[in-house]
Amino acid sequence: MMSLVTFTRNNALPLLRTSITVRIQLNSASLSSLVRLEEKQGYAVVAMHKPPVNSLSLEMIQALSESLSELEKNKCKGFILTSACPGIFSAGLDIREMYQPTEERLKEFWSSLQTLWLQLYGSKMASVALINGHAPAGGCLLAMCCDSRIMVNGKSKIGLNETKLGIVAPFWFKDTFVNTIGVRQSERALQLGSLFTPDEALKIGLVDRVLPDPEAATAVAESELKEFLQIPAMARYLSKMRIREAALKDLLENREKDLNTFVNFATTDAVQKGLGIYLQSLAKKN
Numbered sequence: 001m002m003s004l005v006t007f008t009r010n011n012a013l014p015l016l017r018t019s020i021t022v023r024i025q026l027n028s029a030s031l032s033s034l035v036r037l038e039e040k041q042g043y044a045v046v047a048m049h050k051p052p053v054n055s056l057s058l059e060m061i062q063a064l065s066e067s068l069s070e071l072e073k074n075k076c077k078g079f080i081l082t083s084a085c086p087g088i089f090s091a092g093l094d095i096r097e098m099y100q101p102t103e104e105r106l107k108e109f110w111s112s113l114q115t116l117w118l119q120l121y122g123s124k125m126a127s128v129a130l131i132n133g134h135a136p137a138g139g140c141l142l143a144m145c146c147d148s149r150i151m152v153n154g155k156s157k158i159g160l161n162e163t164k165l166g167i168v169a170p171f172w173f174k175d176t177f178v179n180t181i182g183v184r185q186s187e188r189a190l191q192l193g194s195l196f197t198p199d200e201a202l203k204i205g206l207v208d209r210v211l212p213d214p215e216a217a218t219a220v221a222e223s224e225l226k227e228f229l230q231i232p233a234m235a236r237y238l239s240k241m242r243i244r245e246a247a248l249k250d251l252l253e254n255r256e257k258d259l260n261t262f263v264n265f266a267t268t269d270a271v272q273k274g275l276g277i278y279l280q281s282l283a284k285k286n
């Protein structure tokens, strides 16, 4: 089997004024091959690696959660979230998890996604999404959870396209969207299931920078993260929470209700039919 985690170590000094040496001692044995972690100077790179499209299956969601926990455990101050699959950031939730599921797995799937969102959106670590490919729906959600978004220009698109699949973005996807691009843009884009080109995304504030190629985008993502890391960590985190805490609290207080709503909605005949047709249309393309 291939190496489970790509992990390089160096002895560089930390970047943070407020931190002691950032030394990430990753427990590679317990981490999954779906996420590659790399230690850099004072931060980490978290690269999704589930070819072909980094779809967020239960295992992928749990691997991301586990990776974040590992970074937190090691007092990592910041990370870049990106993809190791060329041309794709993440195709969003693995639709096969929602199509003809068993109730038990469907519940575990959704509950794990809730956990990942709470962890990522409420993270004390600074984070930059290096969006090096398509980022529809759940892929866009992951990017929006980060503190800054750098997108590579090209044919890739980003947005919450749920309505195009006949499903509805849950309230916490919507809250994240509204906190990122505002109410009016969200209301329109959510209804239309809009997917935006990098330049369109830049215009509405869904991404912060668009760079012509992956190398330039990587350099900007690194310098962007360093800028965040230079701010005193507590002040930066509490300021972020001023914006995010209401949404986080809402899900924390309504997890069970949200889980039941999802399971009831996802298993209706109409949604199952729609997901089946959508999966077929993806397969037909090939």
Ligand SMILES: CCCCCCCCCCC/C=C/C(=O)SCCNC(=O)CCNC(=O)[C@H](O)C(C)(C)COP(=O)(O)OP(=O)(O)OC[C@H]1O[C@@H](n2cnc3c(N)ncnc32)[C@H](O)[C@@H]1OP(=O)(O)O
Binding pocket: 052, 053, 055, 088, 090, 091, 092, 093, 094, 095, 096, 134, 136, 137, 138, 139, 161, 162, 165, 167, 168, 169, 170, 261, 262, 265, 266, 279, 282, 283, 285, 286
């Ligand atoms: C009352 C209100 C209550 C609300 C309750 C909640 C309701 C549920 C909410 C659920 C929220 C959902 C969030 C999501 O994330 S849904 C997923 C949305 N994602 C998409 O629509 C993306 C679909 N994929 C694509 O558009 C393209 O694949 C993409 C542009 C990403 C890449 O294109 P490319 O040409 O490079 O690759 P292919 O299309 O050929 O795909 C390769 C193979 O991968 C399979 N695939 C693609 N995407 C997915 C996916 N999301 N899940 C599973 N599988 C996927 C595709 O079928 C190909 O497979 P094969 O090689 O076997 O054909």
